[in-house]
Amino acid sequence: MADSYFQPISGFDLPRFAGVPTFMRLPHVPLDSPRISEVDIGLIGTPWDGGTTNRPGPRHGPRQLRDMSTMIRAQNGATGVRPFEAMNCADLGDVGPNPADLMDSMTRITAFYDQVVAAKIKPLTAGGDHLCSLPILRALGKAVPLGMIHFDSHTDLFHSYFNGTMFTHGTPFRRAIEEGLLDPRKVIQIGIRGTAYDFEDRDFAEAVGVTIIPIEEFHARGVLDVMAQARELVGDMPTYVTYDIDFVDPAFAPGTGTPEVGGPNSYQALQCARELAGVNIVGADLVEVSPPFDQSGATAFLGVSLMFEMLCNMVPAA
Amino acid sequence: MADSYFQPISGFDLPRFAGVPTFMRLPHVPLDSPRISEVDIGLIGTPWDGGTTNRPGPRHGPRQLRDMSTMIRAQNGATGVRPFEAMNCADLGDVGPNPADLMDSMTRITAFYDQVVAAKIKPLTAGGDHLCSLPILRALGKAVPLGMIHFDSHTDLFHSYFNGTMFTHGTPFRRAIEEGLLDPRKVIQIGIRGTAYDFEDRDFAEAVGVTIIPIEEFHARGVLDVMAQARELVGDMPTYVTYDIDFVDPAFAPGTGTPEVGGPNSYQALQCARELAGVNIVGADLVEVSPPFDQSGATAFLGVSLMFEMLCNMVPAA
């Protein structure tokens, strides 16, 4: 039986534009709250973009994602899943970053997620830029290397930038593989496209066994076929899902820092998340929403719609 | 032979950005004009959004739709139809609403359309929010229940909001069915999607015989197949067409109050309207264009493009 404390406020009771905006209108339950132990899934913001090498802004993502998430209702229209009745979900608030110190910020994020893991809460994160995934994985992948399903237009597998800088939003999964947080043979990257400086990242992927589905292949095979491969790859192993909003075509998600044209539309984007059904998701994130590049909130609304689809696949099937 | 009075001004004579903007550059023929009796199809604005429960703005729709409609020319590029030569079309102006009194506004709209019906003019309406359709149907469906083809991401079949409020933009067709203005077994709703509070609306639809085509089915079957079903359902009975711009994916139509991601693209949106050929359309509307959420006019331009397609199916085939 669902606990009413953990039910989102209905727009039939309080209009959706009203109220203090928490993720999906869930209760705000900080880590030091007495009710934290009841939480099954924690929605968390990582408002940090210190790894961004191009156009900044994702530090503002969690705020706008919370705002637009008040348009999300309680039931999945396509599948009928009611996630908030299936498990106790809550907004755990934001990790406080240090905008002027990259290493300190990563330390803070890992420390926060160590507590989340200790509390046996599955995190669903709203970024932040893609470097946020690395300190999260340092908490989640500490015990055993994880599988990963990765939606993106970039591999984020580069070695370094600017003459030796190892930590940027273009390097997190190179680091995560090097640190043993991910099992590269159980990592699949979907939607890769755009111009490149060179193929150093793809060569690395091939060398360590990461599977890449370029966008041309994605469009040719279709969502269902690609996602079947992804599910098969990770099987039932503990798997992280990371969803960079720039996976989606910029007409649907203009609010991001490194867009690449030619991506999937919003229906395909939703389908990808929906087709995660059955995956053993131990954590997920939606990153790179950059409000300064889309003040309308359209990108953030797509972002929270995707978070909701992922959430529906993080709860036990009814 | 077409009456030159009823021909739109050509952009080859007067540039499209010039002149007082009427719908599609047609003559402005108010209800009290001496030429009103010559009008076959009346384009009408209902600048009212009193039923909006979320983000307001459609009251500004007719103004922006008129503005962008000056980009519409005289001939359908795909079918060759020249509607303004086929029938006398005119801009009948706007129904004056009362923004601070919901019931008064509905009365005013019905009174206006009663006159339109009396003058044997087929109305093509630019909303306004979707509650506008109810007072229009009260005029058009007075004599006999109508069939309805309904493009939308929402059913608008809810019973009530906010503890008993019966008239909102989420309830018009529930009321219209209850009032006998529509024959529910001859109503088809296409494109339904998005998160839900619950499925109370869908349960009602099933109970009374309304056909719902969820977006997943729409994408799987394709426009042509779905529209064949729609045409078959209504046959040659008098049919109302209601087109909520939020049927279209928000990347193509961002200027609306309750967007839902994962919708059709603009080509599919046009096809849907084009595939109404042969339907016995007694009236049509295009609603929920909200200019404050798209000052660029792109949504309104799509809106008037759809109005033009519907108009081409409201005139007799050549």
Next chain:
Amino acid sequence: MADSYFQPISGFDLPRFAGVPTFMRLPHVPLDSPRISEVDIGLIGTPWDGGTTNRPGPRHGPRQLRDMSTMIRAQNGATGVRPFEAMNCADLGDVGPNPADLMDSMTRITAFYDQVVAAKIKPLTAGGDHLCSLPILRALGKAVPLGMIHFDSHTDLFHSYFNGTMFTHGTPFRRAIEEGLLDPRKVIQIGIRGTAYDFEDRDFAEAVGVTIIPIEEFHARGVLDVMAQARELVGDMPTYVTYDIDFVDPAFAPGTGTPEVGGPNSYQALQCARELAGVNIVGADLVEVSPPFDQSGATAFLGVSLMFEMLCNMVPAA
């Protein structure tokens, strides 16, 4: 000694873009919270614009004002006042309106403020359109007619609109005077300007003794002189302060529904609020911020800067 529970989160600890946005980063203390009895000043949102006759949007005001209010710090740079140390301040949340029922919404607002008054909390409200002030005054002015200092470009003293509609954002203070909630001889309206249909409102003001300072007089005399008159008029009687953001010139506050050019600049706008020092303020509001007309947040940031100045004059002088 200030209670740390009621202190806002510092941007030196948590960056200002992070965290769930409450008004001025204060604790969220709903009316049913156990700590409500400790609150001295309550910041409240009234997200409702049902009285708007022109361009809607202020229902979205509280959300955006909360967002931008995270840029406000703890101390007044000009006066040195530290309001959060002087009194216990908290975000009481929003009053839930009924967007489709004007009368119901007014009832809900008055009911909420009746509770606020009963709890001996002074309200500082973020609107909402200007009709929100009427149901608030029905709670605050119930016992004894209040004085009022009113910043606006419109008098909001009209009798009715649209052939007899008595409740719109152009009529609240006509109603409040008729209902005995305000003592008209102790009401001053500052900044009145713009074109008019007629001077019926000004004739009423003159008849009942309301003082009007047109913008021409304001610019000629200057802020300090006008505000001295305002303070003298209300003396030490219980006084309500109502601040319509359209008082300020639209270059500084574009996000509003009925702008009038030729208004004060932002420095004068601040000065006006600052010169309320010594007034016996029993409640205050900042209304008509309309986010759809200023997605940048600049208007809201000015709005919360004005709220902070008013707040500094609602606490006891150090």
Next chain:
Amino acid sequence: MADSYFQPISGFDLPRFAGVPTFMRLPHVPLDSPRISEVDIGLIGTPWDGGTTNRPGPRHGPRQLRDMSTMIRAQNGATGVRPFEAMNCADLGDVGPNPADLMDSMTRITAFYDQVVAAKIKPLTAGGDHLCSLPILRALGKAVPLGMIHFDSHTDLFHSYFNGTMFTHGTPFRRAIEEGLLDPRKVIQIGIRGTAYDFEDRDFAEAVGVTIIPIEEFHARGVLDVMAQARELVGDMPTYVTYDIDFVDPAFAPGTGTPEVGGPNSYQALQCARELAGVNIVGADLVEVSPPFDQSGATAFLGVSLMFEMLCNMVPAA
């Protein structure tokens, strides 16, 4: 007694966002209308920017000015003047330009205004770029050279551009003086500022007797003093008033192609127009509003507010 046909529609009857937008909600009376002979003052659009050397867009000005002009009411709040009762005012529509032929466009404009002059209608024009003033002056200044009061940040007195191009929006008044349409000793230019290629224009002005009030002098002396000089200069001679919106500081009027920072605020801008009282105005224009650079309509709203002030000084004093 005012003719009700020529009265604008009140926003108390029809909300201001409703209806086909004509200038100030006046009747649309084309030159070939039977009622044209009753018109005293004609509001006319010249949607043309063929003389623009920098950022184009003023061709869209009349459309947006009409839209925003529906926010203008019937009475001047500062002076009490009710222009629509003093004289018959009407929207004469737009002059149709040829966007791809500069000379043809100028010919079309002069031909239109020749008819306006013949009908003894005083024109109040909404541009279009500043080159529009030249073909207008060719009609109005044909009989006798006019005086001119000119608000602008540029003199528009240059000889030529781009190696010999004589007709641009930087040259109209050089041409008008050369053609004998203006008496240069009775021309005053107020607000001149910004960087310059050289002072060739100012040297010409000095040589022929044009009075220039640079912005530094304007700010030092104040509106009232400068306008007294302007009124004295033109005395009671037939005078044209030309108001370039870029006279106003770009914070108040961002929607223009060649902004210059450091200009007057909107209150000073209004005062300038108001202080034209007593001038024998034979025609006036408001030019260079460029909607693509201000989709919000704020610039256009200031523009029509200025047009209304000028209009109030084109009717006889009560």
Next chain:
Amino acid sequence: MADSYFQPISGFDLPRFAGVPTFMRLPHVPLDSPRISEVDIGLIGTPWDGGTTNRPGPRHGPRQLRDMSTMIRAQNGATGVRPFEAMNCADLGDVGPNPADLMDSMTRITAFYDQVVAAKIKPLTAGGDHLCSLPILRALGKAVPLGMIHFDSHTDLFHSYFNGTMFTHGTPFRRAIEEGLLDPRKVIQIGIRGTAYDFEDRDFAEAVGVTIIPIEEFHARGVLDVMAQARELVGDMPTYVTYDIDFVDPAFAPGTGTPEVGGPNSYQALQCARELAGVNIVGADLVEVSPPFDQSGATAFLGVSLMFEMLCNMVPAA
């Protein structure tokens, strides 16, 4: 071996937002530079929109395209082509137009391209409106009529506008065919759609042998089939490629003056350019990007992505 002088600056060395923006971060090599003789492919801006009959702005296109082009990297992610290593590419700067003289501007453009042709440089042009293509073709097609592959929603084959104006952005290819610059039987126009005044342009096309692929046919057959036909049509003859950004659906390319809904998405748009492989391209352009209608730069980013794809097909296959 690639000359390092002609290599673009890498974003791994200098972040992409830094530096003076040239096309694709290539060296700026004006026509009078000593290194001009080493250039194989010249990227050129034609910032002129004098032929625009509707909404202006493409004169600002080259500036914004240069800005966004700094996001383009060195290698084609789909094909692996590295164009800057295959041939010497450079930014030749802009042709200086005369914004107030249409004929002078066309003369200036042709004069510039005559020099480009003389220097044996293949031009890749960033417009400007579509009339720019005519003076370019006068230089490129002087010796022998060219084939042309034309992506657009309009044929641009009209005879004249506004009572005899022969040169507008709706007439360039009518003129080019009349002047013998194109072989009409070797011209294919892909994507034609939208409403029409009449089919005079299509009748002309049919009469002279131009192939038109309406958008309905395009969507039905798919990119690959249509492009195979295009390649077959032109064979190995010298061919010009002209790409009007309004070919793409306005959701993907809102920044243009004459959008038509129902077009291809960005992936199809890319595919079209990619499928030019093997065509003997003697020059290409990307026109009608209008920054005032998309300040976000999204349209320009799609534009430069398409320019990069075309560029990859202008260099010899590896």
Next chain:
Amino acid sequence: MADSYFQPISGFDLPRFAGVPTFMRLPHVPLDSPRISEVDIGLIGTPWDGGTTNRPGPRHGPRQLRDMSTMIRAQNGATGVRPFEAMNCADLGDVGPNPADLMDSMTRITAFYDQVVAAKIKPLTAGGDHLCSLPILRALGKAVPLGMIHFDSHTDLFHSYFNGTMFTHGTPFRRAIEEGLLDPRKVIQIGIRGTAYDFEDRDFAEAVGVTIIPIEEFHARGVLDVMAQARELVGDMPTYVTYDIDFVDPAFAPGTGTPEVGGPNSYQALQCARELAGVNIVGADLVEVSPPFDQSGATAFLGVSLMFEMLCNMVPAA
């Protein structure tokens, strides 16, 4: 005699929207250019915002400032100064930062300015956030502590942020004073305002002798009086001028990360820069222009207008 190589391109020859945009259309002369030794004043971009603790974006400043600077002409309209004839000015390009490494970026900036100093070039810098001033001062103030005239709404004199972070855009001048780069008794900060966490920065200023002119004093005394004090303070000592765009009221300069309402208008902003005449300026900067918060370019245009005024005071009086 002015060297034509160093003259900006005139808009009378090449329209201002055309051409590769360098600062003020000056030649691009990198540090390794053979002509670098002829340069007297170097305009330099520091596209870096690594010290930003709130809303990022100034890294994009130099690009947009270059773009808008093409609207600047050759002569000061108020003073007649022609700076490009007085001294050889050039665009030296941008310093390449490391967006993911704060310390590395500061090192890179100082290294660049060390070369500039060695070449005896006076730098006029376009930021970047305000932390950029520190590494610049490390080059310019190495020999002897400088005086400084500082326009800003913040003192930027804080000790540290986020529990010990010493380098942010709120600390540069604390560090510069500590490092002996500035003589604090010869530093004046003008325009300080806004809410504060505490007055730790002001206490430091008082302790070391920095002069602060709060905005209230600025408005009360006026520009001329305040600037006379500033000039007197620094006398003829080598002085740095640092101009944070957030000194100006956000209505005039919305594109910045930490706006504070109540600031000077654009005319006062210009006057401040103009009143630097006679100061011995060894370098100057204009920082904190953040294009993502003002895509219109209005803030950047004000920024370059201010840079031009400063430049006019960096050349010898005629």
